[in-house]
Amino acid sequence: MSDRRAWAGLAVLVLPCLLISMDVSVLFFALPFISADLGPTGPEQLWIMDAYGFTLAGGLITMGAVGDRIGRRKLLLIGAAAFSAASVVAAYAPTAELLIAARALLGVAGATLMPSTLSLIRTLFPDDAKRKTAIAVWTGGVTAGAFLGPIVGGLLLEYFWWGSAFLINLPAMALLLLLGPALLPESRNPAPGRFDFPGALLSITAALGVVYGMKKLAVEGFSTGPALALVAGTALAAAFVVRQRRTAHPLLDLELFRDRTFGASIGINVVAMFCFIGSSLFTNQYVQLVLGMRPFEAALWSLAVAPMIGVGIAVASTLAQRLRVAPLVASGLVVLAVGFVVLAQVDVGSSIWLVLVGSGLVGTGVLVTTTLTGDRILTAAPPEHVGSASAISETGVELGGALGMAVLGTVGAAVYHRQMADAVAGLPADAAAAAQDTLGGAVAVAAPCPTPRCSAPPARRSSAA
Template sequence: MTTDTATDERTRVDGARRRAGAREWIALVVLMLPVLLVSVDNTVLNFALPAISEALRPSGVQLLWTIDVYPLVLAGLLVPMGSLGDRYGRRRLLLMGAIGFAIVSAGAAFAPSAELLIAARALLGVFGAMLMPSTLSLLRSIFIDREQRRLAIAVWASGFAGGSALGPLVGGILLEHFWWGSVFLLAVPVLLPLVVLLPLLVPESRDPAPGRVDPVSIVLSLTTTLPIVYAIKSVASHGFGIDTAVGIVIGVASGIAFVRRQRRSATPMLDMALFERGTFSGAVGVNLLSVTAYVGGLLFVSQHLQLVLGMSPLEAGLVLVPGLVVMIASGLVIVPIAKRVRPSIVIPVGLSVSAIAYAVVAMSGGRLSALELALIFVGLGLGIGAAETVSNELIIATAPADKAGAASAVSETAYELGAVLGTTVLGTILTASYRANVVLPESLSAAQRAAAGETLGGAVSVAEQVPGDVGETLLDSARVAFDSGVETAAGIGAALIIGAMVVARFALRNAR
């Protein structure tokens, strides 16, 4: 019997629960720092894209990779890092990740080219993967009482989801006064208190009977996610080709090999038996689908506000504040409701509001005012904020205590993979539609045509370099071309949320 399991058993035998005190709740505040930072980092670049486009002149594919490589590497390494935390200490891994993340963030702020910025973002994904599994799994060991743990996870999930919406606001404030690299320097003052306070407030936690490190499984986890996302991106770049097919084949084959290896191993990096629990698998599915829809929506909303409606980064960020507040509030309000209403009911009801919000965007064809977009973002945040709290709590509650790190990693892998897919799938649709529909003035140079034909941000930059009437013609065409893809993207977003509703209704029907 493990130490954590023995503790739970003693509390049941004694008929009393171990209640968390002030120290544990202060520890929760400290653990929220990396949660907010990593989730802010997922979306803060959405609002810095115009400035990055102008400063570094990336191609459309490079621009997508700048956003996607961070959550992609993060998603690929979360399970290995969660397993390493179980073996060597979750607090230790969290400290290592915090120090590395702060150092690389400072370097990314001064990247002189798109290639180096992409490389820095990839390295941030490595250290970010050390941060995230540790935070949620440490909550499992700090909050023994399930009622308190449910509230703590609600705060954690609200911070994670809310941080994604907070990213544009933080980015807007920084970009209003500083250069684009300032969004990376944010990590240094946020993580410094964590490094100081974590050893004082949070006890070390690990699996008392860890298995060996499996480098082959780590490689397989990466070769499962990276080639598939590359294949999706290659379709956006030049259509379906041999590289796309190769990427899909490698990803699927690696995924099958990874699952088989875990099933044969006496001490697997990821216990596949967890997925045989309907509640666990269903909650992971809800996480994946709802976050894909949410991050994809945030991608085109943030660009529409700045590049179509002409708002500054700060103004655009302020438009999303009501949605941020509602998302955090819904994640907390759902806690007492979830104690009395089954997840198979409360999650679909909440997500139905988000589905309606997406349907409105699809029917409008993307031609929406700032006020309308603010209300739509409120609808997205209301349902998804509630769903994330309930699903994350179910994932942790249904996993054995000694596998908290691995279970937490699965939860966050679903979130990060959802962030990747949201940006990749919906971003690919927007990029492809833009390229197919934009009409470029004949007077543009070859370099200007290449930049304006790649992205809306590139068109805005080129429009500032050409005579006024040519620039206006280019902007009008570029904005119409961008909005032409929003209708399709929003329809897919609504379908993803409906899919999450169906998964919750049937996979979680036995969960309480």
């Protein structure tokens, strides 16, 4: 395949990744309009936001194995068609229930796209140096979607109805369906064996249980339902591993983890996303609740860190062609750690630029690291299992993000609760409970209070949390 055709194929592959990551956050601004139009209940609002991420995480391993069997390009095109259809249904959904179902279908379709795009990069770029650059571009596309989601959502809602946030998927998916067959080569496992349906069921339910339980416990605090889901998901994951070891045709080749490069790369990805999502949980609250920015304004400010991240990825990709990858991955983790040191200096009077520098260093460290480990994951896996390997990588990212929210969110909440105990002394019981529970509650209590006794302590203490 010519270089020009390969890079054109990469451009086609980046488009769905951009949109998949945008779809996670594009509804941030649309939810109030959806609530006014469809009148969802409180639980329905939560499922409108969460159904996409849960089904995306649950389907990755299964869809990676399906792509290995039927062809990764074929699965990619099927997923693009399903993603388009679900986007139309979501845009014109007349009820909250149908919107939830459409969001769940979008997640399933997204699960077919992510491992297929990453695994096809290996086919497009057999040359090591070019593949590293291609993975850096792919990673940049995924990252750009996370940054652009709130901004695009805010802009669309200035001029159109909430359904437009879904219809932006259609042009890119149409381009993928038109150009994909010509630019993307087909690849599959030549001897896949029988599909492991019980293993697929275990994989999906285990991932759903673990991710659901972690995210709900992190956001809403302890409750019986999410805790049971987490325990059940963990048990099902153990059962999945046992089955994969015993069955003649496993859905997931656990021998991949015997390769230290593969196992270490997956572990580093989990840790990197743990740090990234966990820190974002706090920085987003700080910018909006302490500095008082509206979400759209905060999203625009977040673009200031994009050049730093872009330069970091470009430098790492260039050096990876000349140096060993391990020291570069370690350097990325050091940059990530320095970012946390900078963020630790933030208090209530800090400039927005201190937050942006810290967040930019964290983002640069994470993306440099995951770009390099992404290449190691692809090259460590045999060609017939590259789809499954890509799916494991993406599942690790989802798991790391969920752990970051659950663990760091819980730790942050505990520290905040303890340090606010003295600050709320003397307030009415209801107001004290609300202010001590969350930073948002403290802001709500402080806002109508005209005296420093009410407003100053919560603001001062929130920076320490």
